[in-house]
Amino acid sequence: MSGKDTYKDLLKTGNLKSTKHRNALLETLEQSGLPLTAEELFLRLKEKNVSISLSTVYRILETLVDKGFVIRSQLATGNKALYELSHKDHHHHLHCVRCRQIFPVDGCPLEDYEQLLADRFGFTVTGHNLEVFGYCEKCKDHKQDG
Amino acid sequence: MSGKDTYKDLLKTGNLKSTKHRNALLETLEQSGLPLTAEELFLRLKEKNVSISLSTVYRILETLVDKGFVIRSQLATGNKALYELSHKDHHHHLHCVRCRQIFPVDGCPLEDYEQLLADRFGFTVTGHNLEVFGYCEKCKDHKQDG
DNA sequence: CTCCAAAATAAGAATCATTCGCATTTGCAT
């Protein structure tokens, strides 16, 4: 499951060398079903005894985003960027404003909308970003607490 | 048009004092149909001969966001936050990845979706953020240029 | 109108995420 070359072929399609750091980082992203910050990735890699520097984490992420293997997003409220694999099915996340948990939701309500934008404004959509905020099932009763 | 107390009543509803800085900042946001960064606001205020410090711009924006008068958003690709008035009709923006222009689009495709999230996941939506990326009409022919 | 306490602002230091520079190491084609 946790081979050191698991992502060799993927990396090769981007003309990227297969290094232990890149493989471990991709594996960590894959194991986490949810988007992670650079620092979270850094810490999880350390837990796996992968010796890596934080700037390398950032550099690898930048490279993978450029190649389209990873998606970077940034919450309106947060200062840190989030990263997740892009080879999965298109989906979005629900952000609970109370417990801060993130819930993935398969599917996307925007396909028709993108066509409408093309028709009405001549805008050629290449991607989008959707964050939904609110209260998750467990927290909805505490909506007043602040 | 450009009275110094134009937003006095609005500010009062938030228990905020009516200061020249807050009025001028709100006026500047209103005059710009598009979201602005803190620094852009700072510069536009200087052009209007409003003497203000950048940290005050940030502090006022934070206050207005807390009160719900201003909406803060952050692009997945960008490092700077964007601010716009929230008393207008709900809308979204198209971001041209080539010329960097921002195009507002009235309306929102997500109303039904939010109800679906409530029904299926018990998630109580309080807000959302949608960025759409692509090529505007003028730039779409240069999609290959990079 | 004057005075006061609370709120707001200026100025710049501090913080935090992210990027950069350069010396060293590693992957991989030959």
Add this chain to the structure above:
DNA sequence: ATGCAAATGCGAATGATTCTTATTTTGGAG
């Protein structure tokens, strides 16, 4: 096995945003 380009480590640099403290302004009470 060898060499060179690509990748990494480490710490310094950057840039947006926040914080600290002294000073000024606002809005209400008298």
